[in-house]
Amino acid sequence: MSEIRFRDVHKRYNSSVPDTIRKVDLDIDRGEFVVFVGPSGCGKSTLLRMVAGLEDITSGELSIKGQRMNETPPSRRGVAMVFQSYALYPHMSVYDNMAFGLKQAKTDTATVEQRVRKASKILQLDPLLKRLPKELSGGQRQRVAIGRAIVREPDVFLFDEPLSNLDASLRVQTRLEIAKLHKDIGTASMIYVTHDQVEAMTLADKIVLLNAGEAVQRDGSVAQCGAPLELYHRPVNKFVAGFIGSPKMNFVEARLSHASGAEAVAKVAEVNVHAAVDASRIAANSAVTLGVRPEHVQIVPNVQGGGANVVAGLVAFLEQLGEASYIYVRLAGGELVTVRENGQTRCSVGNHVHLYFPPHCMHLFDAEGVAAKRTADAEILGQPMVAGMSISRAGAGA
Numbered sequence: 001m002s003e004i005r006f007r008d009v010h011k012r013y014n015s016s017v018p019d020t021i022r023k024v025d026l027d028i029d030r031g032e033f034v035v036f037v038g039p040s041g042c043g044k045s046t047l048l049r050m051v052a053g054l055e056d057i058t059s060g061e062l063s064i065k066g067q068r069m070n071e072t073p074p075s076r077r078g079v080a081m082v083f084q085s086y087a088l089y090p091h092m093s094v095y096d097n098m099a100f101g102l103k104q105a106k107t108d109t110a111t112v113e114q115r116v117r118k119a120s121k122i123l124q125l126d127p128l129l130k131r132l133p134k135e136l137s138g139g140q141r142q143r144v145a146i147g148r149a150i151v152r153e154p155d156v157f158l159f160d161e162p163l164s165n166l167d168a169s170l171r172v173q174t175r176l177e178i179a180k181l182h183k184d185i186g187t188a189s190m191i192y193v194t195h196d197q198v199e200a201m202t203l204a205d206k207i208v209l210l211n212a213g214e215a216v217q218r219d220g221s222v223a224q225c226g227a228p229l230e231l232y233h234r235p236v237n238k239f240v241a242g243f244i245g246s247p248k249m250n251f252v253e254a255r256l257s258h259a260s261g262a263e264a265v266a267k268v269a270e271v272n273v274h275a276a277v278d279a280s281r282i283a284a285n286s287a288v289t290l291g292v293r294p295e296h297v298q299i300v301p302n303v304q305g306g307g308a309n310v311v312a313g314l315v316a317f318l319e320q321l322g323e324a325s326y327i328y329v330r331l332a333g334g335e336l337v338t339v340r341e342n343g344q345t346r347c348s349v350g351n352h353v354h355l356y357f358p359p360h361c362m363h364l365f366d367a368e369g370v371a372a373k374r375t376a377d378a379e380i381l382g383q384p385m386v387a388g389m390s391i392s393r394a395g396a397g398a
Contacts, residue, residue, distance in 0.1 A: 003189045004028040004051065004156065009060035011046055020046055023220030024060070026208060033182050033190045037200040038210035039243070043221055044193045045160055047210070051191060052081050052158055065155060080149035081158040084165060086141040088133040094120075095129040098147045112151075119150040122184055123177065139170040143177065150185070157185075159192040163199065171199075179203055197244060201228045209240055233381045238369035241291050247326065249363070250297065250337045252290045252311075256282055256364075262375050264364055266290055269332045272308045275362035277372040291363035294326070294340040298356040299347065309359060313337060315351045320344060329353060 004027070011021035021043045028034050036044040049055040050062060053074035062069045069077055088097050095116060102112045120126050123143045133141055142162055149157060159178070163171045179202070182190055194200055200207050209231060211223045224231055224240045235241035241249045254266035259279035266273050266288055273290060282288065300310065313329035316336065325345035329337045337355060347353060360376035374381065 003030040003032070003065060004191075005061075005063045007061045007063075009047075009050070009062060010058045011043070011050065011055065012058045018217050019058075020216075021050070021221050022216050024222055026222065026225065028189050028191065028206075030189060031187050033192065033203060033205045034208060035192045035194060035200040035204035035206070036208050036210060037194055037197060037243075038223070039212045040195065042210040042212040042216075044195075044210055047221070048081075048158055048160055048191055048193045051077075051156065052079055053077050078155040079158055080152045080154035080156075081160065082142075082145050082149050082162045084161045086133070086145045086165075088141060088144060090133050093130050093132060094125060094136070094144050094147075097133070097144055098125075098151055101148060102151055115151040115153065116147075119147040122150065122181060123147050137170070138166050139174050142166065142174055146178070146181065150181075155188060157188055157190040159190065161193055161195070163194070163196075175199060175202065197246060201232070201244075204228055207231055207244075209243060211239065215239065234371075234374055235363070236371055238289060238291070238365045238371070241363055241365070241371065245293055247294050247338050247340070249291045249293050250335070251365075252292075252331065252335050252337065253333060254288050254290050256284055256286045256288045258284050259372075263359070264288075264372065266364065268311055271311050273311070273357055273362070274308055274359040275364050275372075276360045276376040277362065277364045277374050279364050279366075279372040282366050282372065287367050289365040289369075290357070291365065292337075292357050292361055294338040296358055296361035297337060297339045298358070299327070299339060299341070299353050300356045302354050309357045311337075311355050311357065313353060313355060315347050315349050315353055318345065318347065318349055327353075329355060 006024045006026040009021060009024040010019050012019045036047055038044055046055055050057055053072065057070050064077060092100065098116045098119060099112050102115065120129060123146060125143055125147060128136065128140060163174055166174060192203060206226065207228050208225045209223045210221050211219060224236045231240055231244045235244065252268055254268045254273060256279060257265045257267055259282060261278045261280050264275045264277050264279035275290065311331060313331045315327060316330045317328040319326040325341045327339040327341065327345055327347050329339060331337060339355065360380055364372040
């Protein structure tokens with residue numbers, strides 16, 4: 001049985017405005033780490049607060065461990081929440097902050113001591129138990145806030161953007177600690193809200209990407225739900241493809257020449273671009289959008305007479321980060337294509353370059369933004385082949 005179940009859950013704040021949360025059907029299993037992610041205003045925190053009991057459900061049903069929770073008060077739901085702000089009592093020590101909730105619940109002293117010591121060991125807070133919050137770093141304060149949730153031994157942990165107040169290095173460190181916490185605890189389900197897709201990709205067993213705007217009313221709040229690499233390699237629509245991945249996926253307007261159940265060919269500035277997708281449901285000569293991720297685009301030498309999947313462009317901008325370079329290439333149609341290369345690049349602004357789009361790395365979306373099913377073998381998705389070999393094969397069929 002699923003630990004947490006949403007069934008046709010809606011949230012509406014006012015009858016005169018559209019639903020904030022719409023048509024959510026979702027199962028979260030025992031011990032699963034689920035991340036709610038999406039753009040600002042999509043309802044991530046609202047959905048989390050509905051689990052906590054801090055927001056009412058307009059319609060539908062929420063259950064935890066098989067029990068309906070719509071009318072159950074927060075204190076009886078078996079959940080613990082870690083907020084964006086630490087919300088620590090400034091006059092209390094770390095130990096007393098962590099023990100406060102248990103003492104309020106009249107828990108016996110021995111149990112309080114045992115749970116606080118256990119949580120402090122998991123979070124490496126033992127040397128800090130006598131300190132006040134003002135004597136702690138931001139990362140340490142957030143660990144205390146997490147420890148305060150652990151001591152309650154809840155069935156469900158809820159995290160509402162817990163790392164957003166930390167600097168970059170502390171975010172990485174605390175993210176690793178949360179991942180370790182999930183592994184150490186194991187049996188408790190965790191729901192984590194973030195706008196940071198790196199957190200989503202690295203922490204989640206399952207990502208729930210939420211829609212925003214008109215798509216919520218049309219398709220419901222959940223754009224796609226699945227394992228991180230499932231959303232990365234097989235997005236169901238253009239919104240998911242553009243949101244997951246950093247830098248974001250490149251999109252190039254094209255026109256479909258023909259398609260079979262295994263491959264589609266589309267025209268980009270008179271160049272045939274092959275894509276390993278099933279676009280047979282889309283009519284020939286329809287406007288489509290091709291997608292390819294920056295790390296899969298390859299800069300190649302000019303091929304005599306051109307070649308399939310090779311598109312010309314002009315280097316417009318460069319970003320050199322040391323371990324990687326981002327090259328922004330303007331195509332004839334005006335699209336700006338991002339290319340990621342490892343290390344330093346030999347390109348300069350103003351260079352004419354040729355870009356190769358590997359067929360098995362391509363995505364294709366119809367005029368409504370719905371993705372065509374990718375047909376490449378799962379083990380080679382997103383693994384660019386040697387450019388010369390790939391061009392030769394593609395060019396032979398052009």
